[in-house]
Amino acid sequence: MAVALDIADLRARRPAEPVNLAAIQGDGLGCHAGRDAMRAAAEAAGMSRTLEQLKQDYPTGPHDQPQSMCPAFGSLRVGLRMRRTMTILSGSACCVYGLTFTSHFYGARRSVGYVPFNSETLVTGKLFEDIREAVHASARPEAYDAIVVINLCVPTASGVPLRLLPKEIDGVRVIGIDVPGFGVPTHAEAKDVLAGAMLAFARREAEHGPVQAPRGGRSERPAVALLGEMFPADPVVIGGLLEPLGLAAGPVVPTREWRELYGALDAAAVAAIHPFYTASVREFEAAGRPVVGSAPVGHDGTADWLAAIGNACDVKRETVAAAQNRLLPAIRGALAAAPIRGRITLSGYEGSELLVARLLVESGAEVAYVGTACPRTPWSESDRVWLEERGVPIRYRASLEDDLAAFHEYRPDLAIGTTPVVQRAKEAGTPALYFTNLISARPLMGAAGAGSLARIVNAALANRPRFDAMRAFFEGVGTGHASGIWQEVPRAKAAPKVQAPEKPIGEMA
């Protein structure tokens, strides 16, 4: 059914929800304008409630905002990975260029909608009407279950009111979200902004009547929904760990299809494998679902997680104990069979950094530092306690400077980190692994995780002699400004002298 937007009502609201001209002054506000300028502009445009909610969900500090790619990428990626879902961006062309480039680099294979704007369409409110028109034109029920519209920095700072979009057009849901870089610290948390908005929508639908069953039918056993994007084998491994408890692995949130949202909300419990899904957790708790933190990594992690899940799902203690007795020896065996020897610093922005650190420690590695761009939350608290009891320092909302300082202080045998950390480590002749592509793209859970992580870490540690050989070979070759193909080492030129004009500038013709 088409839902017509009341334009008269919209116009009547405009004086109370002014479009903020500050957002389009000069070359427009963007990341370069600074968080405070953007925040002030958004507040002036009536977005205080949205900003306050984002601040509560994604607290910053001690470092204000970790260096990261544009946070909106997280929301964009979640939308692009869902079947029958269209994603439309509303923002500056340069931001949209960067975001679409990155999404296709990561294999999106899906078009991204874009509603361009200029000063005039922003100021007059025509941008909102253009977005609304684009949503109506795109809402084809034969093609889509949902359309996601993402306000980037400038439209958020200008107060473009996506909440006034129709909620549904011919059965196609319309989800409008604000994902400003000055309100959402990391792209990891931006995934939660969209996942939370979708869960809220699906929960309301489920409360108002029957909804679609999961594609493969409902599980016969009570299911545990899994929160956080993980390696595809991990939900299968987790299913194997849940089976002796009489439970099954439920949908993974963010989901790949709209109907899976209902399955997730219907779960007996939720496992917050990644600990930063604050808005999603709020929806699960509103649906009455208990949420369990940490994950089944390594021996201790799996033992504790099975007990916590058993407790949340009312599984008998004897059943939990029997499952632990059956599963834990294999994990202990896998850890013993693939030991890791060496000092490691670890940092990333995926949210699984503490889990990986636990597995490394149980494998025998000396983990000297863990930095995560994500905040401290209740769902990773048991991991923090476990690591700190073993002397591992943890830095939440870690900046690049924190990670590099740790690298220089601890002089690890292996640095696991973000691209600039890996680059710096390799320059220093230290083996390094990129967390996102090489660590979080492999299984972590159960016995499979123990063996798999050790293989790649040990292979990297064994590379040290190659780095030493390369450093010896290139010894004496220029670095920094002196690197390149030059025959002689380039010298810095003296700054050119600026001659004062003979006449004052105001008098010149």
Ligand code: SF4
């Ligand atoms: S949308 Fe992203 S790239 Fe654009 S100004 Fe905001 S943070 Fe920067």
